[in-house]
Amino acid sequence: MRERSDDNRPRRSVQQPYGFLSYGRTPHVPESDRPPDELLRHFHAKLTGDLMELTDLDAKIPAVYLDERMPLGTLWEDELKGHLARCQVLVPLLSQRLFSSDWCALEWQCFELRQELQRERGTFTRNAIVPVLWNPLRPEEIPPPYRDVQYTHQAFGTAYADMGLRGLLKYGRHATFTKVVYQLALKIVEVAVSARLEPCEPGDFDHLFDSLKRSTGEEH
Template identity: 70%
Template structure:
């Protein structure tokens, strides 16, 4: 197997606000997906358990330490995995993560070493194709071998509706896809500083909104 850097994947997701009337985390389905995907990737690869197979940003408070970690993960992850949902589409931070990864792929194009797009979208919530805006709509997220219930409900919907067997099967198929893309894309890491201007522009925008 071609050696790739760690982590294999970077999950980009739009966080659902917690419901005040309940103490249950609104992101429980996300945590379960992350755990299952990590388990499958560890079985399918020889990744070191000391490094997360899939990076999940838990949205710790903004600050220089968090931003540097985010830049580092985006500069080294092998596959970008956006969880398609309406909250992803309206999140400025998710848009920033996408832009950083696309810049990294563009750097590889400029070196003449680009092989394939290293983005593997995941349908998180029920969506019609017309609901998905660019740039997310430019990447194929449906595959014939994935269960029709996944295309109908999304991964979160499969969990909520009790389709746990289908959920586990689809996550395993997605893990296989991520491994295939990671190995075949051969995306090279870049310096985290390549993203400095993008983060600066985001911080300027956030500052203006405050």
């Protein structure tokens, strides 16, 4: 059967993974019997499973990239740049730790750069960033540029707005958590298909990485 030529039709993905999960790391607390970011991994696994069911992505490549390693050298930096250059949707988990993270700000800047390159080519359609309310936050607590992108959705319900996704999971609202994550997966697919964010060269990010390392004194 001949494929339709309608530009608005869903099309087979050519970029993998679908999403890039941006989050502020939680430090390990020696007195705690739980590893840091345990709930984050649970969310990542559920979101990955839903996206695999909703798309044609290859199971050998994660549907959502999650960087759990600390910066440890050039190979790590090259891998990070590669994923930032190819992932279709940025998924920042809104929290105070994300807002205070220079590396999370860098990840946002990299996606903004890709979108600006697409604007210059005249092929930009929509923002390819889907924020997630990870912890409960008042609107005034969310700084720009994060608050400039829609992060609450009426269909997700008031419990999500009041507790954040982490709160739903932490306090046993599993049915609501499961529903919201599935709705997020649908939103990510919709944005990926309609935004069609084109990949760029990882080297396009070199100046952003170099600027961050100069400002923080970090070497990798």
